[in-house]
Amino acid sequence: MSRSLVSITDFSKEEYLNIIEIAKEFELQPVQDVLKGKVIATLFFEPSTRTRLSFESAVYRSGGNVIGFSDSSTSSSTKGETLNDTILTVSNYCDLIVMRHPIEGAAKFASEIASVPIINAGDGSNQHPSQTLLDMYSILKTQGTLDNLAIVFVGDMKYGRTVHSLVMAMSHFLPRFFFVSPVELKLPDEYKLYLDNHNIPYIETTDFGMAIREADIVYMTRVQRERFSDPIEYEKTKNAYILKYSMLSGTKSNMKIMHPLPRVNEISRCVDKSDKAYYFEQTKNGVFVRQAIISNLLGLK
Amino acid sequence: MSFKDEKTLKVSAIKNGTVIDHIPSNCLFKVISLLRLDKVENPITFGSNLDSGKLGSKAIIKITDVFFEDSDINKIALIAPQVKLSIIKDYNVVEKKVVKVPDEVVGLAKCFNPHCISNHEDITTRFHVLTDNGDIELKCKYCEKITDQERMVLL
Numbered sequence: 001m002s003r004s005l006v007s008i009t010d011f012s013k014e015e016y017l018n019i020i021e022i023a024k025e026f027e028l029q030p031v032q033d034v035l036k037g038k039v040i041a042t043l044f045f046e047p048s049t050r051t052r053l054s055f056e057s058a059v060y061r062s063g064g065n066v067i068g069f070s071d072s073s074t075s076s077s078t079k080g081e082t083l084n085d086t087i088l089t090v091s092n093y094c095d096l097i098v099m100r101h102p103i104e105g106a107a108k109f110a111s112e113i114a115s116v117p118i119i120n121a122g123d124g125s126n127q128h129p130s131q132t133l134l135d136m137y138s139i140l141k142t143q144g145t146l147d148n149l150a151i152v153f154v155g156d157m158k159y160g161r162t163v164h165s166l167v168m169a170m171s172h173f174l175p176r177f178f179f180v181s182p183v184e185l186k187l188p189d190e191y192k193l194y195l196d197n198h199n200i201p202y203i204e205t206t207d208f209g210m211a212i213r214e215a216d217i218v219y220m221t222r223v224q225r226e227r228f229s230d231p232i233e234y235e236k237t238k239n240a241y242i243l244k245y246s247m248l249s250g251t252k253s254n255m256k257i258m259h260p261l262p263r264v265n266e267i268s269r270c271v272d273k274s275d276k277a278y279y280f281e282q283t284k285n286g287v288f289v290r291q292a293i294i295s296n297l298l299g300l301k
Numbered sequence: 302m303s304f305k306d307e308k309t310l311k312v313s314a315i316k317n318g319t320v321i322d323h324i325p326s327n328c329l330f331k332v333i334s335l336l337r338l339d340k341v342e343n344p345i346t347f348g349s350n351l352d353s354g355k356l357g358s359k360a361i362i363k364i365t366d367v368f369f370e371d372s373d374i375n376k377i378a379l380i381a382p383q384v385k386l387s388i389i390k391d392y393n394v395v396e397k398k399v400v401k402v403p404d405e406v407v408g409l410a411k412c413f414n415p416h417c418i419s420n421h422e423d424i425t426t427r428f429h430v431l432t433d434n435g436d437i438e439l440k441c442k443y444c445e446k447i448t449d450q451e452r453m454v455l456l
Contacts, residue, residue, distance in 0.1 A: 125416075
């Protein structure tokens with residue numbers, strides 16, 4: 001069976017570091033022909049423009065070609081075709097499949113039946129491992145190390161899959177975590193149990209101002225209105241988790257602000273001009289990391 | 302055979318086969334369906350709501366001439382980890398077995414997550430078994446969500 005990347009826990013610490021090393025090579029020389037003659041399918045059963053464009057850019061810059069669809073309304077699943085049949089068919093058209101699907105576990109299932117590697121580009125609220133790897137690459141690039149960092153996550157700790165995956169992956173590198181969130185959106189117990197079992201220190205707080213001064217990395221996420229059972233609670237707390245320019249004073253000089261994007265209003269626009277704002281650079285790193293993942297899974301790097 | 306244990310007389314003794322004892326009464330029918338005893342044609346007797354010091358109320362199943370694989374027995378751990386099995390040969394207990402919690406559960410339970418692919422495509426469910434303070438929890442290999450005892454539905 002071919003090697004796939006479905007869940008961040010599929011990779012060991014050494015494999016994360018290997019992907020990061022390959023991504024560095026691509027950053028030095030982004031345009032390569034390592035994927036020459038290869039066809040990569042991007043199957044987006046649920047639209048995600050940013051992720052799809054990032055993967056497609058990674059393929060084209062590596063010399064490969066892309067087939068696929070960007071929305072299930074233009075695929076045969078609207079005619080009632082099962083995922084099983086779509087994957088078995090598309091496997092015959094390409095060398096690797098990148099897929100996003102609204103149903104959790106869809107990519108895992110696809111990886112069991114496909115004859116080509118699968119990259120999970122998001123399965124419902126479950127996993128999005130290429131995001132985690134590009135986050136790690138961005139952390140390494142800005143801090144010079146992955147070890148012993150203070151990482152402050154802000155916003156939705158409950159439903160934010162990027163937070164969950166990054167917490168799991170960074171746990172290999174002796175971090176200190178701060179989870180800044182409204183009480184309704186606290187980190188689920190299963191992740192706290194994982195951290196306790198691995199002796200990783202963490203603090204849960206509603207005090208953004210305190211946590212930000214400790215941070216090497218501030219990882220912002222969106223707090224969505226629909227996550228609150230009580231709309232009054234949302235109105236009361238929504239402004240407590242917005243990063244404003246004035247909050248940057250007194251923060252560490254090496255501190256960088258990351259965000260998986262899209263941003264709505266949780267980072268005020270005037271923060272963009274600060275050299276601590278890193279979220280757009282982060283998207284650029286995403287292309288190098290995806291070039292690395294694809295070429296690694298195909299055994300070309 | 303010994304007649305000192307009066308409780309065993311409530312369900313008649315078997316010559317050869319398997320006795321499954323210490324089943325919580327409310328789990329009897331689940332154990333029957335889990336072991337697919339409804340498809341077995343050998344003689345089966347069972348009793349339920351019997352007095353038990355340990356459980357308060359227990360059930361017992363005796364199946365003539367049927368001996369289970371360990372992998373089948375371990376399925377019972379999902380619903381009644383405290384059951385005890387006795388292998389009977391010529392009216393004597395020749396072996397006693399306890400159930401062991403399996404590492405993996407395949408095709409036995411349903412993932413509770415309505416957004417899990419295993420509830421949308423024709424897929425055999427697969428779980429890693431976790432134990433949380435003695436309770437068994439199932440971590441879905443597809444959606445990675447955890448189904449606890451309370452939400453566990455057997456297929």
